[in-house]
């Protein structure tokens with residue numbers, strides 16, 4: 001079967017290989033069969049390998065849902081009675097964590113920083129010092145809205161110095177940027193199958209410290225479907241998900257993991273880096289500017305400022321590219337108009353060269369001046 005190949009430059013889901021797509025076409029199976037439980041056991045073990053987590057100390061728990069389910073699950077399940085969550089917030093995804101706290105009525109501190117700046121660690125420490133009831137600290141590794149990479153190792157070290165648990169939203173780095181749980185001081189991290197793993201949507205997972213997870217057994221139960229301990233306990237007892245898993249998506253994820261290990265952590269990161277550099281090169285040639293300083297970028301997302309040109313029209317540019325198999329995506333910053341190009345997915349340098357040919361055509365078709373122009377000079 002020939003499947004049209006689209007290049008997704010949006011921040012997930014990402015372009016998949018045909019072998020991953022086809023892995024979903026399998027004989028029907030009841031997921032309560034031993035055969036299926038065995039597959040999930042292997043999948044859970046492989047996920048630990050991605051972040052170099054010792055299976056004696058860490059475990060992984062699968063959920064059926066998009067990546068946000070992980071943030072919801074961890075926040076509502078890992079906070080002891082009478083304690084507080086600290087959210088180190090410099091972007092849209094950490095703001096999502098704040099909203100989850102609001103929905104559950106979890107006591108929390110929203111420690112905000114500008115979206116184009118790294119968090120000030122002295123203020124993080126001050127917050128921990130002044131609030132001994134903080135039991136859980138949350139932040140986002142790569143703020144996908146802007147592409148800024150947060151200093152998780154340092155935030156994790158502070159978190160541990162003050163005796164709290166550190167959870168990190170690694171949805172847009174895991175299986176792309178190499179991560180070592182222990183070195184980065186991470187107690188819980190998370191992702192969904194559709195981003196770094198380049199598998200299908202609908203499967204998400206949390207990787208976490210087993211002892212801390214077991215300690216959460218007696219924490220307040222704030223959700224039934226989204227409780228981390230309950231799902232973990234069910235996996236440990238039966239090898240199964242508590243409720244119906246996304247069966248075909250799991251087959252695809254297993255194939256994607258095979259391809260991940262065949263390519264290798266280092267080679268895969270090199271490929272993402274090639275794509276990222278090709279994005280920058282293409283943008284520079286056209287005169288586009290970034291919102292985030294280059295040295296703070298995650299190497300996976302480029303946030304581009306709209307040029308000041310009366311003929312610039314993001315929707316028209318998007319549609320032109322989309323019709324030719326390339327998907328670009330709007331930004332997520334309220335104060336500046338941006339669009340994003342992401343180096344995720346099963347794509348390589350040549351795809352970016354092809355993309356920039358199309359983007360240039362799109363700019364010409366819209367009458368946008370090349371190189372693009374900005375009112376303010378860089379100062």
Ligand SMILES: *Cc1c(COP(=O)(O)O)cnc(C)c1O
Nearest residue numbers: 012066067068093144169171172
């Ligand atoms: C994609 C993403 C999520 C999850 O988004 P969903 O739409 O629920 O899949 C969460 N955090 C980050 C940092 C992400 O990039």
